[in-house]
Amino acid sequence: MMQKEEQKGLWLDPRTKLLLILLCVFCTMTAPSLLYEYGLVLFIFILGAVSGQIKYAGKGLLLYTLFYLLTIWVMGSMTGSLRAMFIAFLGLFHKVYPCGMLAGIVLSSTKISEFLSAMNRIHAPKKLVIPMAVMLRYIPAIQEDWHFIKDAMHMRDISPSVSSFIRHPVMTVECIYVPLMMAASKAADELSIASVTRGIENPKPRTCLVQIQSGLADAFVILCFFLYWMAAFVWKGVF
Template sequence: MKIDPRTKLLILAITSISVFLNGSITIECIFAALPFLLLLSTKKIYTSLKYAALFLALLAIQLWLVPLLPVSAGGIIYMFAVYIRKLIPCFMLGSLLISTTRVSEFLAAVGKLRLPKGFTISLSITLRYFPTMGEEWNSIKDAMALRGIPVTAAGILRHPMRTMEYVYVPMLVSASKISDEITQAAITRGIDHVQRRTCMETVRFHVMDMLVLVAYITVILLAFLANGKGWF
């Protein structure tokens, strides 16, 4: 299923605001289910299942683990579980936007919104930055594994200082370097050109975009309405 980048941006913005206006676990599950289904529709099965497992794990921590802990420790873990869980729908929609949108297609779509050029440039660089950082992270993990330093949760807990020295320091250096390289590449391609850009991409809303937007907004409004009336 192909969705316009502007549709993805809009539902991401709606979700980013709505998740923190909600106090119902049921509505949280609805917020998580909608981007989960969108990821499945774009064949991102592993990504969708990974986020779903994390969401369910954090929900289980809140419902079953926190009541068994002392108040001080339980409060800290509760805050961690709740706030990370609220961000998972945003992470899923961000992953959907990054993994299914080409930079040229994104620029063509955002250009039609008449947004400030600085904002457009920032979004475009971000769209390319995260996949590049993912590739760099995989390269560092492979290099460390060859040296006998596994980058796993158990390895981090056993040797936190060594992991920081051999993994996170190279990662931070690479992050700074990659950001400069992507910015220079974007400028070379004329992203900061003051005149109106031309583009070979054809970007327009389709029936599927309208269906997704209507279904998404309708489900969210019904969920808030039901919560306000005390149905759940």
């Protein structure tokens, strides 16, 4: 058996990661203030750093910090309908961003074999497991195709940026969206065929090189997120 210590960073049970996403959703739903949501993103950054995703987590924290400061500036400087429009957009952003950031860390640190074995442990229905397993492999495949598309665009002196879209909107759309949609459709078909070929629909119990079991690290991380969620109710006046 492969030991969890051989993997890069902290290893968590895939079932724990799904529970963390659920707790993160509860935290954003009951968040009493922007400061509370910033603390939640900071928690997610720490989790990503100890899980070996420090570069991704650092970029996520930096981006959220910029939007956090922008929100404070909008609330203190703008007035009227323009302020209401920005507040509505930024309010939705603050609710969705922590969950998306945590989901990105989960996708980057979870192997498909581990996920399938964990779902088999809890007897999850195949109709739920199979689409999620394909999604775990689908997103990295699309990211690879995106890098190839950017290289091809640079060869034609086209940059996938906002300025390029403003100067050459039709050509930029043609060089980005058309090949990306074609690659996405082809990748979906190939991944579905590969999954069936590898026996993803096999009703027998799956095996995995990594021992799928919850440990002290899983319990500690879940407890931290749960206590932070409870803090939204206990210390409402603090945040």
